[in-house]
Amino acid sequence: MAQPQGLLYSKDHEWAKVDGDVATVGITDYAQQSLGDIVFVELPRAGAKLEQGANAGVVESVKAVSDLFTPVGGEIVEVNPAIEGDPGLVNRDPFGEGWMFKVKVADLAAQRGNLLDSAAYEKLVQESDH
Amino acid sequence: MMNESVERRTVLHDEHLALGARMVPFGGFSMPVQYEGILKEHEAVRKRAGLFDLSHMAQYFFTGAGVAEWLDGLTVNKVATMKPGQARYNIFTNEQGGAHDDVIVYRLDDLRWMVVVNAGNAVKMLGYLTPRVPAGVEFVSKHGGNANIAIQGPLSERLLAPVAGADVASMKYYACLECAVDGVPAIVARTGYTGEDGFEIFVEGEAAPRIWRKLLAAGTAEGVRPCGLGARDLLRLEAGMPLYGHELTEEITPIQAGLAWVVKFDKAAFPGKEMLRRQAEADQYARIVGVTSVEGPPIREGYVVKYEEMPMGEIRSGAPSPTVGANIGTALVAKAAAAPGTRVTVEIRAREYPAEVVALPFYKREK
Numbered sequence: 001m002a003q004p005q006g007l008l009y010s011k012d013h014e015w016a017k018v019d020g021d022v023a024t025v026g027i028t029d030y031a032q033q034s035l036g037d038i039v040f041v042e043l044p045r046a047g048a049k050l051e052q053g054a055n056a057g058v059v060e061s062v063k064a065v066s067d068l069f070t071p072v073g074g075e076i077v078e079v080n081p082a083i084e085g086d087p088g089l090v091n092r093d094p095f096g097e098g099w100m101f102k103v104k105v106a107d108l109a110a111q112r113g114n115l116l117d118s119a120a121y122e123k124l125v126q127e128s129d130h
Numbered sequence: 131m132m133n134e135s136v137e138r139r140t141v142l143h144d145e146h147l148a149l150g151a152r153m154v155p156f157g158g159f160s161m162p163v164q165y166e167g168i169l170k171e172h173e174a175v176r177k178r179a180g181l182f183d184l185s186h187m188a189q190y191f192f193t194g195a196g197v198a199e200w201l202d203g204l205t206v207n208k209v210a211t212m213k214p215g216q217a218r219y220n221i222f223t224n225e226q227g228g229a230h231d232d233v234i235v236y237r238l239d240d241l242r243w244m245v246v247v248n249a250g251n252a253v254k255m256l257g258y259l260t261p262r263v264p265a266g267v268e269f270v271s272k273h274g275g276n277a278n279i280a281i282q283g284p285l286s287e288r289l290l291a292p293v294a295g296a297d298v299a300s301m302k303y304y305a306c307l308e309c310a311v312d313g314v315p316a317i318v319a320r321t322g323y324t325g326e327d328g329f330e331i332f333v334e335g336e337a338a339p340r341i342w343r344k345l346l347a348a349g350t351a352e353g354v355r356p357c358g359l360g361a362r363d364l365l366r367l368e369a370g371m372p373l374y375g376h377e378l379t380e381e382i383t384p385i386q387a388g389l390a391w392v393v394k395f396d397k398a399a400f401p402g403k404e405m406l407r408r409q410a411e412a413d414q415y416a417r418i419v420g421v422t423s424v425e426g427p428p429i430r431e432g433y434v435v436k437y438e439e440m441p442m443g444e445i446r447s448g449a450p451s452p453t454v455g456a457n458i459g460t461a462l463v464a465k466a467a468a469a470p471g472t473r474v475t476v477e478i479r480a481r482e483y484p485a486e487v488v489a490l491p492f493y494k495r496e497k
Contacts, residue, residue: 062168
């Protein structure tokens with residue numbers, strides 16, 4: 001899957017879609033493929049305040065536990081209610097229905113320097129595949 | 131800077147790559163952990179059939195009149211009473227009654243035997259057995275050069291029959307025989323590690339890729355899939371089967387592992403026999419139990435199990451179980467916490483989650 005345009009990416013394989021001062025966050029297709037079948041996701045609670053890159057929960061596959069980091073810092077304003085009952089949603093539609101949470105970002109301009117555009121992220125993915 | 135050790139390859143290595151398998155090091159070999167995905171492969175085995183490459187396990191061949199008595203002196207289960215055409219689960223023990231390895235012993239005829247040993251224990255077992263082989267017994271170790279293809283699942287018989295030169299449909303569970311498979315000499319056993327019906331096919335390496343491809347081609351339309359070690363571990367855990375290093379170790383004895391049925395005291399002496407007899411009679415030992423949780427994250431190896439707020443043991447194996455519909459695991463717990471129905475908690479990332487002790491297995495197939 002070519003990396004969708006218009007998103008920002010972290011080196012930890014998360015994406016952020018910014019709309020005004022709210023960013024929707026998820027993990028990328030590369031991440032879900034690497035993890036395999038996702039069976040459990042632990043997400044932050046609404047109201048939690050996280051710094052950019054901070055631990056935001058876990059994503060568990062059949063065999064392993066992986067840390068989830070938030071690509072953008074701010075206050076968690078919404079968490080995807082569909083994931084708890086259907087963690088496989090993240091595998092099936094990582095950029096769409098498998099979104100994880102939404103963050104109210106106070107200072108996106110300052111944080112942007114730590115994020116990659118789709119071309120840079122695509123390069124990271126190519127270099128990650130050995 | 132340390133050199134990374136290079137894994138050995140089975141004869142089916144290229145097949146796995148061609149199928150897009152994700153390879154991992156296991157027991158000294160590069161092995162497929164998954165192809166399409168663990169859950170899909172698991173489902174294939176429970177509902178239809180899956181193919182596994184088990185060529186990383188060592189195949190030891192023993193020939194001679196003295197084999198049975200010799201193996202009886204090293205293992206917990208009875209060997210001399212095995213008839214040609216029988217396979218039997220067995221355990222090699224140490225002087226404390228702990229396990230060197232769990233194996234399957236196959237009696238091919240009066241004088242010829244095969245013992246299949248865990249890949250991760252092959253070096254240990256080769257070192258242990260070689261100096262102990264008695265005069266008159268020939269020992270040949272095949273490790274990696276031979277192949278072992280397992281077919282597991284309800285469709286196994288239907289998949290194997292057309293290529294087998296014997297009536298495999300009439301084989302009883304844990305029977306073994308020698309016949310041609312796809313025209314090549316093979317040992318076929320109705321054994322497995324998934325809790326489903328199935329067969330293991332032992333052949334020389336050269337013929338294996340062709341047989342593997344043939345079975346896959348014949349079965350694909352009916353949903354037969356190649357399956358990796360990830361699915362294998364999930365299937366055996368659901369079926370309550372021990373994995374060496376987890377439920378059975380040099381320290382965890384067969385009695386503790388719930389395998390008293392394998393240990394026969396009315397036979398010749400074997401290492402640790404009196405220790406095991408006393409352990410079984412005293413019945414005070416910590417033991418392997420099943421644990422299930424229905425809320426929270428999967429329970430995993432290393433997580434602490436608490437009973438009445440006291441740490442009681444650790445999870446030894448764990449996974450989310452599609453068949454059971456809950457998180458399952460095994461734990462070594464004190465006797466006080468071991469009765470089925472006992473409410474315990476499992477500590478996961480600094481939080482306690484409720485769980486329950488259950489009897490093994492978690493899953494038993496309908497006969």
